[in-house]
Every structure is written in structure tokens, then in C-alpha cells.
Amino acid sequence: MTLPNDPLPLIRERALWMRRRAFRMVYEAQLGHPGGDFSAIDILATLYVGVLRHDPANPADPARDRFIMSKGHATGALYTALAAAGFYPEDWLDTYMQPRSLLNGHPNRNYLPGVETNTGPLGHGLPVATGIAIAGQIDRAPFRTFVLTGDGELQEGSNWEAAMTAGHRGLASLTLIVDRNRLQQGAGTEETNGLDPLDDKFRAFGWHVEQVDGHDHAALLRTLGAPVGARTKPLCVIADTVKGKGVSFMEHKAAWHHGVPNADQFDQAMKELA
Amino acid sequence: MTMAHPAPTPAGLFDCREAWARTLEDLAEADPRIVAVVNDSVGSSKLGGFQKRFPERLVNVGIAEQTMVAVGAGLANGGKVPFVSAAGCFLTARALEQIKADVAYSNVNVKLVGQSSGVAYGELGPTHHSIEDLAWLRPLTNLAVLVPSDPWETAEALRWAAGHDGPVYIRVSRMPVPELGVPQRRFAMGKAEVVRPGSDLAIIACGTAVHLAVAAAERLAAEGVAARVINMATVSPLDLDAVMGAASTGAIVTVEEANIHGGLGSAVAEVTARRRPVPIEMVGFPGFLPTGSVEWLFQTFGLSPEGIATAARRALLRKAAP
Numbered sequence: 001m002t003l004p005n006d007p008l009p010l011i012r013e014r015a016l017w018m019r020r021r022a023f024r025m026v027y028e029a030q031l032g033h034p035g036g037d038f039s040a041i042d043i044l045a046t047l048y049v050g051v052l053r054h055d056p057a058n059p060a061d062p063a064r065d066r067f068i069m070s071k072g073h074a075t076g077a078l079y080t081a082l083a084a085a086g087f088y089p090e091d092w093l094d095t096y097m098q099p100r101s102l103l104n105g106h107p108n109r110n111y112l113p114g115v116e117t118n119t120g121p122l123g124h125g126l127p128v129a130t131g132i133a134i135a136g137q138i139d140r141a142p143f144r145t146f147v148l149t150g151d152g153e154l155q156e157g158s159n160w161e162a163a164m165t166a167g168h169r170g171l172a173s174l175t176l177i178v179d180r181n182r183l184q185q186g187a188g189t190e191e192t193n194g195l196d197p198l199d200d201k202f203r204a205f206g207w208h209v210e211q212v213d214g215h216d217h218a219a220l221l222r223t224l225g226a227p228v229g230a231r232t233k234p235l236c237v238i239a240d241t242v243k244g245k246g247v248s249f250m251e252h253k254a255a256w257h258h259g260v261p262n263a264d265q266f267d268q269a270m271k272e273l274a
Numbered sequence: 275m276t277m278a279h280p281a282p283t284p285a286g287l288f289d290c291r292e293a294w295a296r297t298l299e300d301l302a303e304a305d306p307r308i309v310a311v312v313n314d315s316v317g318s319s320k321l322g323g324f325q326k327r328f329p330e331r332l333v334n335v336g337i338a339e340q341t342m343v344a345v346g347a348g349l350a351n352g353g354k355v356p357f358v359s360a361a362g363c364f365l366t367a368r369a370l371e372q373i374k375a376d377v378a379y380s381n382v383n384v385k386l387v388g389q390s391s392g393v394a395y396g397e398l399g400p401t402h403h404s405i406e407d408l409a410w411l412r413p414l415t416n417l418a419v420l421v422p423s424d425p426w427e428t429a430e431a432l433r434w435a436a437g438h439d440g441p442v443y444i445r446v447s448r449m450p451v452p453e454l455g456v457p458q459r460r461f462a463m464g465k466a467e468v469v470r471p472g473s474d475l476a477i478i479a480c481g482t483a484v485h486l487a488v489a490a491a492e493r494l495a496a497e498g499v500a501a502r503v504i505n506m507a508t509v510s511p512l513d514l515d516a517v518m519g520a521a522s523t524g525a526i527v528t529v530e531e532a533n534i535h536g537g538l539g540s541a542v543a544e545v546t547a548r549r550r551p552v553p554i555e556m557v558g559f560p561g562f563l564p565t566g567s568v569e570w571l572f573q574t575f576g577l578s579p580e581g582i583a584t585a586a587r588r589a590l591l592r593k594a595a596p
Contacts, residue, residue: 062353110381116351118380121371127341128376131348131356138309138330138354158372161338165345168336 070125409536
């Protein structure tokens with residue numbers, strides 16, 4: 001597939017559509033994780049519109065760029081991104097969480113094209129992405145592997161095993177994006193089990209680190225879309241985000257981790273997301 | 275897929291890891307997609323030869339089992355056929371959620387090889403015993419669980435796994451065993467092998483225990499008892515026909531180098547309890563084990579010809595007077 005010359009207008013449009021559609025899914029199912037959906041949606045819109053080289057008609061293409069949604073609970077973000085990219089029809093989203101729906105509360109690659117690995121338990125995406133990047137390294141293949149983790153998720157030790165391995169092997173084709181909204185399910189990350197200084201941690205593990213505004217499409221596109229070039233280390237992009245971004249009463253609120261809207265809140269959100 | 279194979283020459287005892295290492299090198303020679311993934315376990319997995327021949331295809335992640343299994347899943351995504359090889363105790367316990375989510379539930383083409391399975395580490399104790407693996411892995415959908423009994427079967431199981439597009443767990447024993455010496459053998463995943471005919475009762479065994487079951491059947495034969503010995507090398511999916519055939523004898527003994535809670539015996543009981551209840555005696559380990567050598571542990575917990583024969587006599591008494 002070819003990427004658009006100026007993807008920014010389409011990224012903006014896509015992100016807005018994803019927020020509205022994801023919130024409707026959560027409202028109708030009365031289930032989901034909308035706070036984390038909204039902190040990640042600008043990152044996913046940027047990746048799927050402007051960065052990833054993939055062909056939705058051939059989701060198993062060995063040469064494809066890979067994306068792994070390690071924070072698998074943010075299905076509102078992932079499922080809308082895949083539908084909009086053309087991996088499956090949009091009306092599949094209507095079945096979200098229904099009995100026997102292909103759209104489970106966490107993604108299943110055996111049901112949904114475009115899903116690389118089944119996530120849900122935290123700390124699984126980066127280690128699997130590391131293995132994909134090693135396959136590419138062995139074959140000297142040019143594809144890239146992107147993985148998005150939450151920030152609280154980095155409390156899982158498996159991430160740091162993989163971070164060591166990726167740094168040790170110089171997996172330059174691997175990009176980790178951290179959705180740094182500073183809130184986990186119950187409280188702030190720093191009061192729960194602090195991550196700062198996160199950039200220094202990754203540098204110490206042998207990574208190249210960039211920090212961006214995770215809702216600034218141009219900055220995300222610049223950082224994520226930059227070719228690997230002469231870089232010899234894996235890339236960690238710490239994306240500063242806002243949980244619940246885009247809806248006034250949801251922003252910065254841990255309660256919206258898996259909070260679901262009532263009718264009034266849904267109407268209010270749709271007015272704000274216009 | 276089944277492969278005809280000449281009967282082995284029964285000569286001496288073999289460490290099944292030798293068969294594993296030799297077979298993997300042969301498979302890797304023929305299929306460039308095959309890679310090995312280890313946790314600093316090149317030596318204990320006997321992969322020195324593989325490393326020498328295919329240095330780029332040996333991925334050593336260090337002492338990091340979660341990443342080892344996940345990297346296997348990632349390598350499969352990247353088109354490789356990974357054999358993830360580590361001591362069974364650490365592979366299955368430390369990385370169980372990766373086995374569940376990244377491998378079995380994701381249903382990817384990863385081969386998990388549990389080395390030095392069972393109580394092979396003897397005196398090193400329960401942390402190093404891998405006797406819970408069957409209970410942990412048997413319920414995982416998509417994952418074939420194989421417990422080969424000798425070098426020939428180890429090699430055949432590996433060949434089958436390499437050709438099968440899907441997740442597999444194979445136990446490899448380091449306890450010296452003879453070749454089973456069954457003529458005209460064929461390995462078929464999911465199909466049990468009747469090693470010895472008999473209709474008074476059936477002894478269902480896997481792995482190292484199959485040899486002991488045969489010896490037990492010989493003792494029982496001297497007492498006029500014809501015991502069928504079934505080699506259940508595939509613990510999941512279980513060969514239901516073989517289990518029902520065993521149940522038709524009216525009494526079953528199961529034998530495994532594993533914890534009896536959730537292992538082969540439990541698998542057999544799940545089937546017979548629902549379809550044809552018969553007395554079952556389970557020979558295996560009851561839980562965390564005291565300090566002792568492999569031989570001492572086997573003897574003490576009835577994994578011996580006499581221990582199994584004793585269990586068979588109990589089963590026959592229950593059959594006669596239910």
C-alpha cells in the first residue's frame with residue numbers, strides 16, 4: 001500500500017471518527033475501557049493512516065509492518081482502527097462484546113484479521129514484538145514492528161526482560177510506544193509503583209528514546225514515520241497522553257479506565273467530539 | 275501424518291536429549307525456517323552442535339523464560355518454526371501465561387520442548403522437578419502435549435511437530451531409557467500404541483513409565499494376569515478409543531512420571547467417569563517430593579515394576595468386588 005502525501009488531514013478525521021465510534025461501542029455494550037481508548041487513539045490513527053505499510057487484503061503478507069496492541073483492553077481504539085483501515089467491515093463493530101462476537105473484550109488473531117497476537121494480560125506485547133523483530137533481523141527483512149503499551153503496564157517484569165533482549169540485540173526495526181497517561185486502573189502510576197525516570201530506564205537498557213505529545217499528529221507522524229536509517233538501537237517513543245482525551249468529564253480520570261457512559265454522558269461526549 | 279520407521283535395535287540405554295539434538299539438527303538442515311530459542315540452556319538442551327552449525331538460528335535470550343516463549347511466538351509470526359527448549363520446570367511454570375496467551379490461545383506455530391522433564395533433577399528438589407506440567411498444559415486448547423517414551427519416539431514426535439502447523443509441547447527425558455523395542459512402529463499424534471496385548475486389565479503409561487509398565491506386565495503374566503500395556507505418548511488430545519478399549523477390560527492402572535493431580539491418570543479418569551466408570555489406580559507422584567535420587571523417588575513412589583504390579587492387583591480386586 002502507498003501512504004498519502006499529506007496524511008495529517010486524514011489522521012485528524014480518522015481519530016475523530018474512532019473516538020465517536022469507540023465510545024458508541026462502549027455505550028451500547030455498557031462494557032469497555034474508554035479512558036485508555038481515548039489516550040491511544042491519536043497514536044493508532046497516525047500509525048494506521050500514515051506509518052504502517054500493510055495491505056488489509058493480505059493481512060498475512062510476510063513483508064508487512066507489524067503493530068501489536070499490548071494494552072489489549074483498549075479494544076475501542078484497536079477495533080475501530082482496524083475497521084477503518086479496511087481489515088473487516090465496519091458493521092462488525094456493532095457486535096462488540098455480544099455473545100460469540102468476533103470482537104471480544106480483548107483481541108483474538110484467530111477471529112480478526114490485522115491482529116498479530118492475542119493480548120489482554122499485560123506485559124505480553126513487547127516480548128512478542130521482540131521475537132518478530134528478531135525474525136526480521138535473522139532474515140535481514142526491512143519490515144518494522146511497532147508495539148503500544150500502557151504506562152502502568154510497564155510494571156510487568158516481562159517488559160524489562162524483553163527490553164534487555166531488544167537492546168542487547170540492537171533491534172533497530174522495533175519501536176515501542178508508551179501511552180504515558182500517568183494513570184492506571186486505580187490511581188496514578190507514580191503513586192502506585194513509579195516509572196519515572198522512564199526515559200533513563202530505557203536508555204540504560206540500550207534503547208534510543210524520544211518523547212512526544214501523544215495527541216499531536218504531526219509530532220507522532222514525524223517520530224514514528226522516520227525511517228530507521230542509521231539508528232542501531234530499538235526506539236522507545238514515550239507519548240505523553242491524557243486518559244479520556246477529548247471528552248471534558250473523562251480527561252485525567254482513572255475512573256474512566258473501565259467506566260461506561262450513561263445516556264446523558266454519551267450525548268454530552270458526542271457533542272464535544274464534533 | 276505418520277512415518278514408517280524401522281524398529282530400533284534394543285541395545286543399552288539412551289538419554290532422549292541425544293535424539294532430540296540429532297533430530298533437530300536434521301530438521302534444521304532440511305528446513306531453513308527452523309530456529310532454536312533457549313534460556314542460557316545450550317548445554318542442558320544439548321544444542322552445542324546446533325549452535326555450531328546454525329549460529330544465526332540459535333536465539334539465546336538469557337535467563338528470561340517469559341521472553342523466551344514470547345520470542346518464540348514472535349519468531350513464528352515472522353515466518354520461523356521455533357523450537358523453544360528449556361528445562362521443563364522453568365519453561366512451563368515461569369512462562370505459563372506466555373504459553374497460554376501467546377502460544378496456545380494465539381494458536382501459533384511454536385514448539386515447546388521441556389527438557390529433563392519429570393524428576394530428572396532428583397535431589398535438586400521440587401523447584402527443579404517438572405511434574406506439574408501435564409496438569410498445567412493439558413487444558414490449553416490447540417496445544418498438543420506429547421510425552422515420548424524412548425529415543426525413537428522422541429525423534430518421531432519432533433518430526434511430527436516440525437511438520438504440524440500449530441503449537442506443540444514435547445517432554446524430553448534425560449533419564450536413560452532403552453528403546454521400547456516394538457516392531458514395525460509408527461508414530462501417530464493422538465493415537466495410543468498397544469505395546470503388549472491383554473484383557474484382564476490395562477496399564478496406560480507415558481514417557482519413562484512405559485518401560486516400567488512393560489516390566490510390571492511381565493510380572494503379572496507370571497501370576498496368570500494378562501495386562502494390556504498402552505503407550506499414551508499423546509496426553510492431549512487423548513486417544514478416546516484407546517481409553518474406552520482399556521475401560522472394557524474392567525480395570526485400569528495409569529503410570530506417569532508426573533503429579534497424579536491433573537496428569538495422565540486424571541485425563542483417563544475424565545473420560546471413563548463420564549463414559550464407562552471402572553476402577554482406576556494411579557501411579558505417579560502425589561505432590562512436592564522429599565529429597566532423593568531419581569531412582570529412589572521412582573522406587574519410593576511406586577514407579578517400579580513391583581509398584582505398578584501392586585497397583586494392578588489392587589485394581590483387579592476392585593474389579594472383582596466393586
